[in-house]
Amino acid sequence: MTESILKLNNLTKTYIIGNRKNALKAQKAIQKLHKKYEHDCEKGKNSCIKEDEKLLKKAQSLFAIENYEESYQTITGKVLKKRPKDRGTVVHALNGIDLIINKGELVAIVGPSGSGKSTLLNMLGLLDEPTAGQILIQGRNITAIKARELPNIRSKELGFVFQSFNLVTTLTALENVMIPLRYAGIGLLKRREMAKIALEQVGLGDRLNHSPNELSGGQQQRVAIARSIVNSPSIIFGDELTGELDSKMTTEVMGLISQLNKKGQTFIIVTHNPEVAKKCKRIIYMKDGRIEKEINKYKA
Ligand code: ADP
Secondary structure, eight states: OOOEEEEEEEEEEEEESSSOHHHHHHHHHHHHHHHHHHHHHHHHHHHHHHHHHHHHHHHHHHHHOOOOOHHHHHHHOOOOOOOOTTTOEEEEEEEEEEEEEEOOOOEEOOTOOOSSHHHHHHHHHSOOOOOOOEEEEEEEEEEGGGGGGGHHHHHHEEEETTOOOOTTSOOOOOHHHHHHHHTTOOOOHHHHHHHHHHHHHTTTTTTOOOOOHHHHHHHHHHHHHHHHHOOOEEEEESSSTTSSOOOHHHHHHHHHHHHHTTOOEEEEESSHHHHHHHTEEEEEEEEEEEEEEEETTOOO
């Protein structure tokens, strides 16, 4: 049976730039009601949950069509005076995303610049808070968890691979891969052993003591991948992870990703490169903060 590892319910992120007072007020009202909704869900207050859901849905759809006054009124019952002279813009960076990703999937997220890919990745990486909606990782509602617990979840459950590798140049490959384990309180010998195994898994067992500048771009990215898998995270996120590699190295790194995926590792990769997307069995196309379409070979 397929097991869901990540679930997004109506994930929404709005940025308000400049002096749009009514938009800001409506956004705050939505966020406040959303917090109450999360709280009611946690406490199992079923009658409140239904009512919260109805109000949230209505307020959000009014907000999406830029009717901030009615959106605010839906939640608070209070009337806002229209302010046609207010300047600034409202950006619907994520416009109600619903998505389920199952354990073991290899997923690409593609879309034009400005379609919301980075915003989505920031939300999934628990680096930024959504305006409304929910993120569930392994069935656990992350949006209802207190901010101070997030770094812990982040370091235990999630792995990250970036375009520019983000390796520490003064450390060896082995020491770079050991970094995430230090926060998990694992002893030095065990850390060394785990990092060595991870580097062997990415085919760099003979490069343990090389520093990043003694490695090719593809090898550096493989070290970064070893660092992301070393503490067995539930999901690894890649942000344009082949962006700085030539086509040969891109093939090499994607070959490794496919290999790790075949062993069960879940990957979600944001990419501009159609060749990278083609290597993924599921491709999610984003446009204007929404999922426009998707190709899902897991369902074929
Ligand atoms: P992509 O990664 O697909 O290029 P982004 O997620 O970066 O798209 O951006 C989605 C939209 O949100 C864009 O219109 C962008 O200008 C806007 N945006 C992103 N981050 C911010 C921010 N911190 N403040 C205001 N607007 C933002």
